[in-house]
Amino acid sequence: MKDLAERGRFGDYGGRYVPESLVAACAEVEDAFREARSDPGFRERLGTLLALHVGRPTPLTPAPRLSAELGVTLLLKREDLTHTGSHKINNVLGQALLATRMGRTRLIAETGAGMHGVAVATGAALLGLRATVFMGERDVERQALNVFRMRMLGAEVVPVGVGSRTLKDATSEAMRHWVGATGEAYYCVGSVIGPTPYPWMVREFQRVIGDEARGQCAEALASAVPDYVVACVGGGSNAAGTFAGFVDTAARLVGVEAEGGAGASRGRLGVLHGFRSLFLQDEHGQISEAHSIAAGLDYPGVGPEHAYLRDLGRARYVTVSDEEVVAAAVRLARTEGIVPALESAHAIAWVIRAAGAGELPPGATVLITLSGRGDKDMSTLKELV
The missing domain is CATH 3.40.50.1100 (Rossmann fold)
Known part of the structure; x- marks a missing residue:
């Protein structure tokens, strides 16, 4: 399974179907992840955070x-x-460390139940980054506690009022926002979805x-x-x-x-x-x-x-x-x-x-x-x- 994942495909599934404006950004994330996962210093720092902070x-x-x-x-x-x-914090800390390694200063994320958003807000606060979290309006209403937790941690929470106003639409808005912010922001995907290398990378962090x-x-x-x-x-x-x-x-x-x-x-x-x-x-x-x-x-x-x-x-x-x-x-x-x-x-x-x-x-x-x-x-x- 690992070899397939590293090539960006799982049989007929996976790949990178993104606007031209995001092709280079995705490739940069993939290159940085390949380099980081082979770096003992990166693995040691992540392991220490997972033990002492998580x-x-x-x-x-x-x-x-x-x-x-x-x-x-x-x-x-x-x-x-x-x-x-x-479990969201396992992946977030890995990606947040990767973002700092790439010189990014802000994390972008989508969230549904709010747990990924809370993890992103936590990781950002821990590493001195800013965070912008997109969340469907329906989920903002039913997960009000997590919205407050994100804001308490210093994150900006952006309600999404289009479509079903849930996770799908929050993800779409986060990706649209990333298009205009690739130079300073890192898109911290919360699940094994998205363009290559995210499904493979998130699985490896989890x-x-x-x-x-x-x-x-x-x-x-x-x-x-x-x-x-x-x-x-x-x-x-x-x-x-x-x-x-x-x-x-x-x-x-x-x-x-x-x-x-x-x-x-x-x-x-x-x-x-x-x-x-x-x-x-x-x-x-x-x-x-x-x-x-x-x-x-x-x-x-x-x-x-x-x-x-x-x-x-x-x-x-x-x-x-x-x-x-x-x-x-x-x-x-x-x-x-x-x-x-x-x-x-x-x-x-x-x-x-x-x-x-x-x-x-x-x-x-x-x-x-x-x-x-x-x-x-x-x-x-x-x-x-």
Whole structure:
């Protein structure tokens, strides 16, 4: 997989479909990343930040009560325990360091649930950069706490009022803004989407999740590798990072999408935001609006590596409903004392459903990545629980 990624393609997916004005900027990012990842000093500095500022390694937490109820062994990779409360900070610190290496003074970003925006604002404050975060107006309303956190950290938050007013439109506006600011700004993409090298680069910065989890599973499990590795998927960065640690094993990889945002499950080949992948489209080939109770999964497509893994049959992609997600968040909270982000609750929901339907063999070991914590979703849950 790595060699394909380094060439900018995952089978028929990936590539760089951008305006001429961004071709050189993307190439400059790629050259800088290739140089940085081979530089021991860059890797050491990133590793130090991840340890001292983020709190890595994150724990692998057993879930004994829910495991007993479901008849399987659940292990939770706790990205919700990172500083800022989600996996997004792993990628952001890598890209923020890259931006300073390139001489950039400002980070541009898109955000849906706000966790990537919070991570960008945090990384910018830590490294002395400015930050501009684009966020759909609908997400600004439902993630007001994260908007305040970004502004508290010194970031400029720009509400986007066009289209569906969610993540897709925030991404479009961020890319448009980058066109006129490539000399001083760095576009810090939040998921495994966008033009080459972003899908590969973001996966490499997130693979710390899978690499850590694989070592922790080797210590925790007699079989060393879990039977199933499960993560939620929007664009798919936490899943890509998790899968990277297990793609060469016998573990079954399962990506769980929102029922209303199922790019990998129901998408068709198309191009959006500079890359070729699977997207929800209407009969005329126009990108359809996605819907999810989880703002971070409100995206109409999926990262190119996920589309490729689907085609290979190496990973399976499934969907769950908003109702299942809320029920799963409540159940994990009341059995294990952990309130997950609604994004992460998608993975829990599928495991609950699959165990109840007998799809998971009794006693199976299941690793679930908890990509974030649920503080940001309290106002949503308050109306539904």
